[in-house]
Amino acid sequence: MVEFHVDRGSGLPAYLQLGQQVREALRLGWLRPGDRLPTVRDVVATSGVNANTVLKAYRELELAGLVEARQGSGTFVKSSLGSATPEDLDPLRAKLAAWVAEARSAGLEDEDVYALLREVLSGGER
Amino acid sequence: MSVVAAGVSKWAVRDVSFELPPGSVTAVVGANGSGKSTLLNVLAGHLPPESGHGAIAGRVAYVPQHKPMYKSFRVADVLAFGKHMNKTWDGERADEWLKRFKVPRKLQAEDLSGGQRTHLTLALALGARPDVLLLDEPLSELDPLARRKVMSELLTEVADRGMTLVYSTHVVAEVGGVADRLLLLSAGRLLLDGETDDLLEEHVLYTGPHASKSPVKGPVVQAKHGVSHSSYLVRSGGAAAGEPWTARFVTLEELVVAHLERAA
Structure with a gap:
């Protein structure tokens, strides 16, 4: 739901x-x-x-x-999106949660996290 | 339609023309004194337009901003009065609205809080089974949480009954997703009239190097120039600008403010 x-x-x-x-x-x-x-x-x-x-x-x-x-x-x-199964997603989510907690304690705000994520996703290009 | 304010030789609302599709929700937005209340009064049939017409087909209920009420009436008396005044009275609907917002029927009108007065006037208006409900600043006496709750309930009434809703507000930030259509008034004139989604999708803010000309076609709503860069808010319909310009959509609030500043 x-x-x-x-x-x-x-x-x-x-x-x-x-x-x-x-x-x-x-x-x-x-x-x-x-x-x-x-x-x-x-x-x-x-x-x-x-x-x-x-x-x-x-x-x-x-x-x-x-x-x-x-x-x-x-x-x-009617149809699903993406190919990941819950079995794939759950451990990834747990790791990400731990990573976000680390980022927060280092003082990063949401926008900092998004910016970093975008940079990594684009292979370091800006 | 055009309207001259009573005792004043200035136009209160001028050359305003728009449609209210049945079942739609329209937000009338504008600064204080821009003509919002005048417009609603004309639609309600309380003010005759100097020219043109503001006729609405069907039953109309109107709740003015100051929510007049007989002080010595209890809530139950107000509802009885509503029944007396309306041939098509739906007492259950009015009662349900009051129950939803926990307004006690025994309270006297003068002891009601601003919020409770809002709920009572809305109950009275809904009990009249309107095809078109006109509300002048209906949420002004409510806290942010109650504003949301009341708007949700009103939208449910719209969805369930096919009612048409027109309301004025100056909280533009709360209009998104609520109003299908937006009317922006400034000094009695209509600056904007359109589907809220279309307005959002048509306006794009382009930012790039200092330039004396907009990078895309379309009416420029606002141009700002810094030392090294310029930004243009253009009603471009979403056209893409070439490198090195960046484009982003603007919020409804930014859009309205830009149009008001341009008109000022």
Whole structure:
């Protein structure tokens, strides 16, 4: 199950933020093919976003082939993203958590961590 | 439509034209005195426009900013009054709203907190089963947490009933994801009228070397020049600028502020 959160200070339109959160949940295995996405009404009630925003997000995910709307029963995950299994992810997550704790105690803030991560991911190029 | 403020020879709202699609949520944004309340008053049918028309099809409920109320009325009396005034009264809906926000029915209006007064006026408005709900600064007396809760509940009403919601606010940062459409007023004129998502996607901030010209096509909303660099906020529709320019989207707040500064 995903719980949506909209960062209203972001320049990214809310519907794209919702889409991004579904994609992340797919990559992390929180959502799997066959799972039902929360109903539009549930998202409206719990996250305080407009129903049209949720519909737009779901429609965009549908166009991307990630989910499908089934008449009268909701929106379901159609395909997964990423190839990692929970068995792969769990130990990596644990190591990363330990690393982040180390970075925090060295005084790094979130933005520092992101910057460092981006640098390492891009192979040291900036 | 255009409206002249009472007793004043200045236009309060001028040459304003827009549509309210059924089931949509529209935020009316602007500085104090920009004409937000006037606009809502015209839509509510309380102020006749000097020219044009501000007619809305269907039942309209309007909650003004100052939330007038008979002090000696208890909450239950206010609801009874609502029933008396409305042929289409939905008492259950009004009651449910008050229960949701834990407003005791026995309290007298003069003893209500600002938040409770907000909940009561909203309950009264919703009980009238409006097709269009007009709210002038509905959240101004609420703390940030309550603002979110009330907006969530209002959006649920919109989703469940197909109601159209128009509300004014000056907290632009809270509009994202809530309002489908944004109307930005300045000195009685409409600066922006569009889908919130489209506005965000159309505006891009380009930063690069000092330049006297924008790196992309499109209306320049704001240009800033430093010693060695320039930045342009352009309604470019998301066009890419060549090296060495960098581009990023702006927040709704940055966007609104830039448009207001340009108009000033």
